[in-house]
Amino acid sequence: MSEEEILRVEDLSVRFPGENGPVQAVRGVSWGLREGEVLGIVGESGSGKSTGALATIGLLPPGAEVSGSVRFRGRELTGLPERELSRVRGASVAIVFQDPLSSLNPVYSVGYQVAEAVRAHDPEISKADAFARAVELLDLVGIPDAAARAGDYPHEFSGGMRQRVVIAITMANNPDVIIADEPTTALDVTIQAQVLAALRTAREKTGAAAVLITHDLGVVAGQADRVMVMYAGKVVELGTVEDVFYRPSMPYTVGLLGSLPRLDADAGARLTPIAGTPPALDRPPAGCAFAARCPLARDVCREREPELAQVGEEGHVAACHFSAEVRERSAEEVFVPVSSVRLAGHEAQDVPPGTPLVTAEGLVKDYPVRGGGLLRGPVAVRHAVAEVSLELAAGRTLGLVGESGSGKSTIGKLLMALEEPTAGTVLLGGAPAVTGGRRGRRGRARELQMVFQDPMGSLNPRMNALDLIAEPLRVNGVGRRERRERSLELLASVGLGGYAGRYPHEFSGGQRQRIGIARSLALRPRALILDEPVSSLDVSVQADVINLLRDLQDALGLSYLFIAHDLSVVRHISDRVAVMYLGRIVETGERDDVFDRPAHPYTRALISAVPVPDPRAERAREHTVLRGEIPGASGPTTGCRFRGRCPVFLDRLGEAERAVCRERVPALTERGQGHPVACHHPS
Amino acid sequence: MDILAPVPTGAPGEVKQEAPGAPYRLMVRRFLRHRLATVSLVVFTCLVLLAFVGGSLWHYSYDVFTPDNSVPPSLEHPFGTDATGYDLFAQVLRGTQRSIEIALLVAGVSGAFGSVWGAVAGLYGGRIDTVMMRIVDLVLIFPAIAVAAVLAGNVAHGEQSWALVGLVLAALTWPYVARLVRGLVLSLREREYVAAARSFGASIPHIIFRHILPNAMGTIIVTVTVNVAVAILAETALSFIGFGVQPPDTSLGLLVSQNQTAITTRPWLFYFPGLFIVLIALSVNFIGDGLRDALDTTQSGRRA
Ligand code: SF4
Numbered sequence: 001m002s003e004e005e006i007l008r009v010e011d012l013s014v015r016f017p018g019e020n021g022p023v024q025a026v027r028g029v030s031w032g033l034r035e036g037e038v039l040g041i042v043g044e045s046g047s048g049k050s051t052g053a054l055a056t057i058g059l060l061p062p063g064a065e066v067s068g069s070v071r072f073r074g075r076e077l078t079g080l081p082e083r084e085l086s087r088v089r090g091a092s093v094a095i096v097f098q099d100p101l102s103s104l105n106p107v108y109s110v111g112y113q114v115a116e117a118v119r120a121h122d123p124e125i126s127k128a129d130a131f132a133r134a135v136e137l138l139d140l141v142g143i144p145d146a147a148a149r150a151g152d153y154p155h156e157f158s159g160g161m162r163q164r165v166v167i168a169i170t171m172a173n174n175p176d177v178i179i180a181d182e183p184t185t186a187l188d189v190t191i192q193a194q195v196l197a198a199l200r201t202a203r204e205k206t207g208a209a210a211v212l213i214t215h216d217l218g219v220v221a222g223q224a225d226r227v228m229v230m231y232a233g234k235v236v237e238l239g240t241v242e243d244v245f246y247r248p249s250m251p252y253t254v255g256l257l258g259s260l261p262r263l264d265a266d267a268g269a270r271l272t273p274i275a276g277t278p279p280a281l282d283r284p285p286a287g288c289a290f291a292a293r294c295p296l297a298r299d300v301c302r303e304r305e306p307e308l309a310q311v312g313e314e315g316h317v318a319a320c321h322f323s324a325e326v327r328e329r330s331a332e333e334v335f336v337p338v339s340s341v342r343l344a345g346h347e348a349q350d351v352p353p354g355t356p357l358v359t360a361e362g363l364v365k366d367y368p369v370r371g372g373g374l375l376r377g378p379v380a381v382r383h384a385v386a387e388v389s390l391e392l393a394a395g396r397t398l399g400l401v402g403e404s405g406s407g408k409s410t411i412g413k414l415l416m417a418l419e420e421p422t423a424g425t426v427l428l429g430g431a432p433a434v435t436g437g438r439r440g441r442r443g444r445a446r447e448l449q450m451v452f453q454d455p456m457g458s459l460n461p462r463m464n465a466l467d468l469i470a471e472p473l474r475v476n477g478v479g480r481r482e483r484r485e486r487s488l489e490l491l492a493s494v495g496l497g498g499y500a501g502r503y504p505h506e507f508s509g510g511q512r513q514r515i516g517i518a519r520s521l522a523l524r525p526r527a528l529i530l531d532e533p534v535s536s537l538d539v540s541v542q543a544d545v546i547n548l549l550r551d552l553q554d555a556l557g558l559s560y561l562f563i564a565h566d567l568s569v570v571r572h573i574s575d576r577v578a579v580m581y582l583g584r585i586v587e588t589g590e591r592d593d594v595f596d597r598p599a600h601p602y603t604r605a606l607i608s609a610v611p612v613p614d615p616r617a618e619r620a621r622e623h624t625v626l627r628g629e630i631p632g633a634s635g636p637t638t639g640c641r642f643r644g645r646c647p648v649f650l651d652r653l654g655e656a657e658r659a660v661c662r663e664r665v666p667a668l669t670e671r672g673q674g675h676p677v678a679c680h681h682p683s
Numbered sequence: 684m685d686i687l688a689p690v691p692t693g694a695p696g697e698v699k700q701e702a703p704g705a706p707y708r709l710m711v712r713r714f715l716r717h718r719l720a721t722v723s724l725v726v727f728t729c730l731v732l733l734a735f736v737g738g739s740l741w742h743y744s745y746d747v748f749t750p751d752n753s754v755p756p757s758l759e760h761p762f763g764t765d766a767t768g769y770d771l772f773a774q775v776l777r778g779t780q781r782s783i784e785i786a787l788l789v790a791g792v793s794g795a796f797g798s799v800w801g802a803v804a805g806l807y808g809g810r811i812d813t814v815m816m817r818i819v820d821l822v823l824i825f826p827a828i829a830v831a832a833v834l835a836g837n838v839a840h841g842e843q844s845w846a847l848v849g850l851v852l853a854a855l856t857w858p859y860v861a862r863l864v865r866g867l868v869l870s871l872r873e874r875e876y877v878a879a880a881r882s883f884g885a886s887i888p889h890i891i892f893r894h895i896l897p898n899a900m901g902t903i904i905v906t907v908t909v910n911v912a913v914a915i916l917a918e919t920a921l922s923f924i925g926f927g928v929q930p931p932d933t934s935l936g937l938l939v940s941q942n943q944t945a946i947t948t949r950p951w952l953f954y955f956p957g958l959f960i961v962l963i964a965l966s967v968n969f970i971g972d973g974l975r976d977a978l979d980t981t982q983s984g985r986r987a
């Protein structure tokens with residue numbers, strides 16, 4: 001078997017100097033990459049997944065100490081001088097980073113850069129031929145109109161397109177190994193689907209093996225042959241995707257899979273978060289690194305570190321003393337749903353569930369687009385939000401999904417009166433809300449509160465937890481004693497009882513978001529606007545926050561507007577869903593209606609682009625890869641704004657039907673039971 | 684009603700262990716790590732103590748003649764005496780005291796005024812911002828020292844002349860602080876915690892005093908500290924050309940000025956005040972450096 005391996009890593013360790021002594025980012029990992037396969041490396045932030053992979057080819061920040069052995073086609077790479085190493089890299093390894101700008105040179109056109117790579121590999125080729133080949137490659141990775149765009153510079157491309165240019169360069173290098181480090185992390189799902197397709201093309205054309213580093217288990221399920229799970233700098237499980245996804249044998253893997261909300265699964269199931277945070281790697285624990293968070297941990301776990309051992313199938317290894325036991329249990333059986341603490345002081349809604357609390361009618365928000373000229377007057381308007389109406393009902397969650405630029409966050413700000421709408425009204429409990437300035441916000445603050453995306457950014461770093469939670473009370477004139485009492489109660493109710501005096505930087509990401517949630521509840525609002533509340537968190541923590549939100553909703557009868565780009569999370573938490581594209585709601589309805597019977601071409605494409613963390617299901621699904629990108633202000637202003645990317649419009653409609661799409665803006669039209677769609681030709 | 688919430692995930696070891704306590708303790712640790720800054724703080728503290736307490740304990744006062752004229756440094760007169768019999772040590776102490784008082788006054792007044800000015804301009808934006816910043820520009824284009832000389836020369840007489848000198852210097856230096864703070868506020872006001880505060884209905888003064896200023900404080904303190912050094916030098920320059928502190932009161936600048944002619948014959952008269960100026964300016968600058976490192980919030984806020 002080892003002769004098929006193109007890359008063999010033995011006992012690789014990486015240490016960085018840190019404030020409290022050396023940080024052991026990678027602690028003795030061994031793995032191999034076989035000819036032509038895709039190895040997925042998954043783990044949460046800080047697990048050492050990127051460091052471990054980049055260390056194999058000597059790409060580490062200065063100061064890193066590497067030990068162990070890396071053999072590439074039998075040749076030892078560790079200890080090679082940098083010049084030799086970079087020759088090996090140049091000839092056989094291509095790397096796709098998360099940020100494509102780091103690998104593109106801003107002063108050369110993309111065509112030139114791809115052609116350079118072609119020429120570097122094949123010195124014989126003429127300049128013209130190299131350029132022609134470059135255009136061909138750009139076309140292969142899906143750059144529309146490649147011949148015309150080859151002369152453009154990197155800054156003229158969007159993030160997803162740049163990533164595809166990098167992949168074109170990768171192909172030109174004709175590597176044996178492609179290392180993709182979170183290649184799609186910052187991208188919208190429809191763009192992610194395009195980039196993944198381009199990566200697949202690149203692999204198929206070059207026959208290269210690939211290492212795909214990602215935190216997204218859905219991407220791994222769809223793309224990888226084998227998967228390696230890392231935790232606290234160690235490999236904790238390794239096997240084929242099917243083995244690992246269907247027969248996880250180590251509690252951490254089980255927890256990761258159980259904490260994922262699923263697009264394709266029963267949304268009622270409770271997620272199984274993993275409590276706690278990974279150990280600090282400047283003081284790695286003596287026994288199993290997962291012991292502090294593992295519900296199965298026993299004394300032996302804390303004393304002796306488990307070795308990777310075969311757990312059943314050939315080639316499936318896991319590091320756990322009790323892997324046999326783990327294999328027999330489901331995620332809920334390992335991570336028994338968390339018990340609850342009780343806390344007095346909150347009142348449930350006095351209105352029955354389903355009562356409309358907040359209603360928005362015909363919201364419009366235009367932003368002026370300024371010209372680049374000397375006077376910089378407004379030359380156009382950008383319609384960030386166009387005629388959006390929605391209703392938040394007591395005890396219910398409305399999920400608002402859309403990609404970047406869809407205007408979903410602007411809606412949150414309009415509802416909170418953080419921005420003034422250009423037109424439209426907001427009704428609170430049936431009465432029009434005061435608009436304008438601080439008075440408007442004050443009036444709303446008691447009805448409606450917001451939880452922000454970035455828990456670090458939304459908490460003032462100079463205030464401690466108690467003051468943070470007390471702030472809305474203070475602003476609204478609640479006296480000192482009551483403020484203190486109520487904040488302490490809230491802090492306890494989100495499970496942070498003893499930490500009133502701590503500052504934001506002393507909490508983990510999930511705990512910070514808990515503080516944000518507690519703060520949003522301080523004024524006893526009836527409804528919460530949750531703007532991407534979990535998107536900056538690792539999956540296991542994400543599940544924890546989602547569960548907390550559900551519990552609070554059940555207990556207090558809160559109404560949620562859950563704004564997110566992650567469809568799986570939205571499906572899990574919402575009762576109703578609204579899908580936005582370029583400022584308009586294009587489809588809305590009961591959750592299952594929208595997800596199981598999507599009628600708008602955009603919704604269909606969006607759902608099909610979301611990878612599900614289930615290898616068989618993911619591979620069997622039909623994927624529509626949308627062409628093009630979300631147009632900015634330059635997009636079509638008349639008719640349906642989706643038509644430039646609409647597969648129905650582009651491939652299936654006749655000329656007469658297209659004319660309708662071009663000329664008339666499709667209005668949200670009811671077609672059956674509470675599931676209106678804004679499309680002239682819904683399916 | 685009771686509400687249910689998941690069990691606390693806050694088991695011991697869950698909360699990040701690093702940097703326990705308030706961020707201030709972390710800052711102190713960082714500051715102490717900066718050797719020069721720590722030494723400078725000690726030096727500066729000693730200078731302040733010496734000037735403010737030492738002056739009254741010393742057996743000569745700065746404004747009484749001693750029987751000794753023009754004696755070089757000795758045990759009796761550590762810094763020697765000048766031609767009229769003043770004890771230079773007493774004078775240097777008094778001068779140091781005045782110089783530091785002026786510098787603190789300048790830094791305090793220009794720091795406070797400039798900060799509020801800049802914060803208001805940055806936070807309100809729009810026309811208010813434009814008008815306020817044009818005023819800043821206007822003050823900045825005055826040739827500072829000349830204006831200071833004219834103003835101070837006309838108003839600074841009598842007992843409180845040092846305070847007037849300080850106020851004049853403050854009136855000329857606050858725009859620098861205002862500009863800096865405005866830039867800072869422009870970036871801080873985009874933070875989500877400001878949006879959060881607005882969403883509770885917080886007033887602008889609340890946002891300025893609870894959110895913007897505490898987070899801008901690090902930068903403001905560093906700037907103000909450096910301004911102390913600048914003010915010391917400015918006061919020196921002003922007194923040197925005769926428009927600063929007026930005799931019989933004295934300041935370091937005035938001493939250097941009065942004794943410049945003695946540099947060849949009685950060098951101590953010139954070098955001791957000079958040495959004090961250098962010591963103060965240098966130590967304050969290093970303290971500023973140390974504070975800059977200590978207050979750098981980009982290091983204290985770590986993402987999960
Ligand atoms: S070795 Fe013990 S602590 Fe570690 S994962 Fe297995 S059961 Fe849990």
Ligand code: SF4
Pocket residue numbers: 601602640641642643646647648649661666678679680681682
């Ligand atoms: S209206 Fe036309 S272009 Fe728009 S989504 Fe429907 S079919 Fe596509």
